Amino acid sequence: MMASSDPAVIQTRGLSKHYRNVTALSDATVTVPEGRISALIGPNGAGKTTLLRLLAGLARPTGGEVAVLSSRPAQDPAFLADIGFLAQEIPLYRRFTAEDHIGIGAHLNPRWDAGSVRKRLESLGIPLDQKVGTLSGGQRAQLALALTLAKRPRLLLLDEPVAALDPLARRQFLAHLAEAVADGGLTVVLSSHLVADLERTCDHLILLAASRVQLCGDIDTLLAEHQILVGPVKDTTAIERDHTLVHAVRTARQATLMIRRNGPVIDPAFQAADVSLEELVLGYMGQQTTTPAHAHLSMIGEDQ
């Protein structure tokens, strides 16, 4: 396990990105330690893509600081060699084959493991000599990930990489990712809507809503810090004073509160329950869980 003295792979402070009349990201302070697989969660328009692009150096911030691998994202070959970025649209050259892309990667990167791409595609049954535009969405995503990993980056930034994949392909994709992390020296940030997948593969969470960072930290720690309290509708000022109220639903008789604990909760009127990752996320986005654990967050996400 990494020591707490290792410098964080990602460290931002007050990071902002404003356009003419739109704020894409506001005052984002985020830390991602080394070796984590971090889930970047949030509704559409919350700023996930913006944050990833700022980290990769594809966009410049309008305010705040950002340090990736201890330096500012810059047009520097050494920095670019250490990061991998996969945009949501899976940008590949449609008229080129997978083998062509391997060639491009070999010519543009100092570290390039062409064999790993070929091996991976072979195990998935994806042809090397077919034009990429004729491959399915899932196959393109797998190819793109393999190409990104072949760079041997230290940090991988993935924007909704599994959105277009069926459940099996999703599982294979995440397994491949986790394997690469298990080999060591790799940190991953991936944005997604699907909480169930993330819960299994990710151990760190960045939650964005309304262009702001709502939560950032290890998932286990965050879950332990939160609790659901169910009880009668009554005066809850004491609870709200001692702890942070995240989300409350009150009917005529019953109150369901999600709190972030400052110490133990001692109120016998309330039944305490652990918080699942999905509940945590939805709580911060202002909703109550009514759907099963594999719900799509995008169904309740804000419009762009």
Next chain:
Amino acid sequence: MISFRLDGRSVVPPYLQIVQQVRQALRMGVLDVGDKLPTVREVVAATAVNPNTVLKAYRDLEREGLVEPRAGLGTFVVGRPSGPPPGTHSRLARSLAQWVRSAREAGLDDDSIESLLRITLRAAAEEETA
């Protein structure tokens, strides 16, 4: 070789599921002393679970004295989970029944008792690992 099955819907955290499945495998004879556990990479490839989760589980098992990592070779089973000494079960069952009675008298229903039990177990586990 044991293969792990992780239930995403279970309230039991993934690392604990791995620990429990190893213990269960040992009790049932699927695993025996001297057997090699799957590598972190193999577990990850099969289940897409976070590598740190597997590491945590294997560390817990090591702490319980059930497994031992050997540098360069892997993690090997070195012990079996010990059962409780005779008489412990009945003694514990009696005091538990007493506690349940007083909880019922206080007005707790089955669900409250279960939830209280879960939280207490969790807190105790955290205390042990701290």
Next chain:
Amino acid sequence: MTWVVWRQHRNQAYLAAAALAAFAIVLLITGTQMASQYQSALASCTVSHRCSNLANTLTLGSPAVTLLVTLTVVVPCLLGVFWGGPLVAREFETGTTQFAWVQSTTRGRWLTVKVGWALLAAAAWGGAVSVLVTWWSGPENALQHQIFQPSQFDIQGIVPIGYAVFAVALGIATGALLRRTLPAMAITVGVFTLLRLVVGQDFRSHYMTALTRTFSFVHAPPLPAGAWVVAGGMVGPGGQTFSSQTGSGAHLNIEGVPVNPANLPAACRALVFQGPQKLFPCMNARGYHGFITYQPVGRYWVFQGIETGIFVLMAAALLAVTAIVVLRRDA
């Protein structure tokens, strides 16, 4: 990066090479024929001392090939539209900049190598076409002495290289600004054509101060061979000039100089239809002479150089804009 550029554009390169080869074959065959045709015509007229009228009587080559050669004036524009326009714009449009710019090559290197090869190819193709056309036009140039005329000036010498480099730079810059291929192509055509017309028709005649020659109609010397006559007309005794623009109506062509009869002195007007022997002494006696303003043929290469330089400078400015836009804007 060079490999990547080649891989991306090799089909285009093959196509262009094939077209160039075909063009070269046509020109080499017809050009050789025309050269020998001209040589034999020259030989026979020298023998019989009747060469002075050769320009009017000898037609070299076929109309079809002559038309083809004339049409090479669009080659720079085609290069700009098809090589320049999509170079950067297409990658923005398809999003592949988000792939290329997260490999270990910096944006600066990516742009430099892509643009560098595109300009080199433009100069090479524009130059190759121009070399072929200039060589092919040898006999025609010797016969007609028209190299300074726009129809010849624009397609021979070194200006086609300048045009091609500028056109491609224009296509690249528009593509980088708009990030869309088709609008970039359309704007490239429009702006390129406009600039070519403005520079060719309005600026070119002023690269160097034109020479003026006044002459008596009675002893009119022949026009300087190969010169580019920028203006011409009549000059009166008081120094007033009547160029072909002053006055409307029909013009007479007197010794190659356009003259409006309304500007003739009253006494000589009646003699217009009685022939030069009567008209010219009348005009000369009253101090009416002819003048031409012209650029001598000796300045041809200077003009070629200046015009090429203008277009290359404009290309450089466009490339600076491209660099700023690509390197500083968000991906």
